[in-house]
Amino acid sequence: xxxxxxxxxxxxxxxxxxxxxxxxxxxxxxxxxxxxxxxxxxxxxxxxxxxxxxxxxxxxxxxxxxxxxxxxxxxxxxxx
Amino acid sequence: xxxxxxxxxxxxxxxxxxxxxxxxxxxxxxxxxxxxxxxxxxxxxxxxxxxxxxxxxxxxxxxxxxxxxxxxxxxxxxxxxxxxxxxxxxxxxxxxxxxxxxxxxxxxxxxxxxxxxxxxxxxxxxxxxxxxxxxxxxxxxxxxxxxxxxxxxxxxxxxxxxxxxxxxxxxxxxxxxxxxxxxxxxxxxxxxxxxxxxxxxxxxxxxxxxxxxxxxxxxxxxxxxxxxxxxxxxxxxxxxxxxxxxxxxxxxxxxxxxxxxxxxxxxxxxxxxxxxxxxxxxxxxxxxxxxxxxxxxxxxxxxxxxxxxxxxxxxxxxxxxxxxxxxxxxxxxxxxxxxxxxxxxxxxxx
Numbered sequence: 001x002x003x004x005x006x007x008x009x010x011x012x013x014x015x016x017x018x019x020x021x022x023x024x025x026x027x028x029x030x031x032x033x034x035x036x037x038x039x040x041x042x043x044x045x046x047x048x049x050x051x052x053x054x055x056x057x058x059x060x061x062x063x064x065x066x067x068x069x070x071x072x073x074x075x076x077x078x079x080x
Numbered sequence: 081x082x083x084x085x086x087x088x089x090x091x092x093x094x095x096x097x098x099x100x101x102x103x104x105x106x107x108x109x110x111x112x113x114x115x116x117x118x119x120x121x122x123x124x125x126x127x128x129x130x131x132x133x134x135x136x137x138x139x140x141x142x143x144x145x146x147x148x149x150x151x152x153x154x155x156x157x158x159x160x161x162x163x164x165x166x167x168x169x170x171x172x173x174x175x176x177x178x179x180x181x182x183x184x185x186x187x188x189x190x191x192x193x194x195x196x197x198x199x200x201x202x203x204x205x206x207x208x209x210x211x212x213x214x215x216x217x218x219x220x221x222x223x224x225x226x227x228x229x230x231x232x233x234x235x236x237x238x239x240x241x242x243x244x245x246x247x248x249x250x251x252x253x254x255x256x257x258x259x260x261x262x263x264x265x266x267x268x269x270x271x272x273x274x275x276x277x278x279x280x281x282x283x284x285x286x287x288x289x290x291x292x293x294x295x296x297x298x299x300x301x302x303x304x305x306x307x308x309x310x311x312x313x314x315x316x317x318x319x320x321x322x323x324x325x326x327x328x329x330x331x332x333x334x335x336x337x338x339x340x341x342x343x344x345x346x347x348x349x350x351x352x353x354x355x356x357x358x359x360x361x362x363x364x365x366x367x368x369x370x371x372x373x374x375x376x377x378x379x380x381x382x383x384x385x386x387x388x389x390x391x392x393x394x395x396x397x398x399x400x401x402x403x404x405x406x407x408x409x410x411x412x413x414x415x416x417x418x419x420x421x422x423x424x425x426x427x428x429x430x
Contacts, residue, residue, distance in 0.1 A: 001401075001403065001407055001410050002314065002316060002396075002398075002409065003410075003427050004297040004410065005409075005411050005414045006300075006314070006414045007298075007299055007300040009414045009415070009418050010300045010418075011300055011414070011418065011424065011425055012299065012300040012423075012424050012425070013314070013425035014425070015427050015429055016426060016427065016428045016429065018429075018430075019429075023429070027296045027297070029297070029299035034428070037430055038359055038360050038362075038363045039363040039370040040317075040371065040428050040429065040430060041369065041370050041372075042363065042367060042370030044363045044366070044370075053375065056370075056373050056375070056376045057379075059373070060373050060376045060377060060426070063426045064380075064385065064386065067302060067306070067309075067311075067424040068302050068304075068306050070302050071299040
C-alpha cells in the first residue's frame with residue numbers, strides 16, 4: 001500500500017521484500033526479493049561482514065535497476 | 081407468538097403514486113400494505129402484518145439527504161412496530177440509496193431491526209452494506225417473488241434475536257465485519273487442508289478473501305538520470321530511536337515518523353531499535369543496515385552512482401495495519417517525498 005501511494009504521486013518506489021508473492025497479490029509493481037523477513041537486506045549467517053555487505057550491495061543495485069526501468073502494471077488476478 | 085408489526089418503505093412507483101414525474105414527492109405514511117407490501121403480508125401468513133407503508137419519491141431523498149431522514153423518522157415515531165423493511169430496490173440506484181439511508185436511520189435512531197434488498201450492482205450496496213443488512217436480489221422486479229420472502233424470513237429471525245455472523249448465509253452482501261466463529265479444527269489443520277485442496281485442484285473457499293477494492297496503480301515512470309537523483313529510504317519495519325520519541329505504535333499503526341539518516345549512521349543499533357511486533361527484530365536491531373541499507377547506499381552516493389541520499393528516512397510499523405491507515409500513512413509519506421524533491425524510493429518491507 002505504501003509503495004502504491006508513493007508511485008501514485010509519480011515517484012518510482014521499489015519494494016524490497018522477502019515475500020514477493022504477497023506483494024504481487026496486492027498489485028505492487030517494482031519488487032526486489034529480500035533475504036528473509038527478519039533481515040531483508042542482510043544475512044546474519046553470512047561468513048563475514050564483508051560477505052554480508054556484498055549481499056546487501058547486490059540487492060541495492062537491483063533496486064537501482066528497478067527504479068531506472070519502465071515497468072508495466074501487472075493486472076493479472078493473483079487473488080487465487 | 082406475538083404479531084409481528086412491519087413498516088415497509090417504498091418509492092413513488094411501487095407505492096402506486098406515479099412514475100418519474102412523481103419522483104420528487106416527500107415522505108408520507110399510509111396505513112396497511114401497498115404494492116410489494118401486500119406480498120410481505122402474505123408471506124407473513126397471519127403471524128404478522130404491515131401496519132403502515134412509508135412512501136417517498138426517489139429524488140426527494142437524493143435532493144434532501146439531511147432533512148429527508150429526519151422527516152421520515154418523525155413520521156415513523158407515530159407508530160409502534162417491530163421490523164422495518166425497505167424495497168426491494170433491485171437495480172434502481174436512487175431507490176437503493178434511499179432504502180439504504182432510511183434503513184440506516186431507523187436502525188441507528190429507533191434501534192429496530194431493518195432489512196432491505198438490492199441487486200449487486202446497485203450503488204446502494206457499496207454505500208450501505210457495511211451498516212445495513214441487504215439481501216441480494218435479482219436485477220429487476222421479476223425477482224420480487226423470490227426476494228420478498230428472503231427479506232421477510234431474515235426480518236423474522238432478527239426479531240427473534242438472531243445474531244447474523246455470516247451475512248452470506250442469510251443471502252446478504254458481506255458487511256466487511258470479521259466475526260469470531262468457533263471451529264472444531266485448529267487453524268493449522270484448516271490451513272494445511274486448504275493448501276492440499278488447492279494443490280490437488282479441488283474447489284476451495286478462502287477464509288479471508290483479499291479486499292475487493294485493491295486498485296492497480298499504474299507504475300510511476302522510471303528515474304531518467306540516476307546520477308542526479310535524490311533517493312529516499314522508507315520502511316515499515318518500525319525502526320525508531322530507542323526512546324521512541326514519537327510513540328510509533330508496535331502494531332496497528334495509525335501514523336509514521338521520520339528521522340535523520342545521519343543520526344542512524346552515528347548511533348546505529350545503540351541508538352535505534354525496531355518496535356515492530358510482527359517478527360523477530362533481533363537481527364535488525366543488531367545491525368539496522370539489514371533493514372535500511374544506509375551503509376551501502378552512502379557508499380554508492382560517494383561513488384556518484386546516484387545524486388544524493390535524502391537526509392531523512394520514513395518509518396511506520398507494518399503489522400495489522402488497516403488498509404485505511406496504510407493508505408493514509410502512504411499518502412502522508414508520498415506528499416513529503418514529493419515536497420522534498422525525491423526521485424526514487426527504496427522501500428523495505430518486513
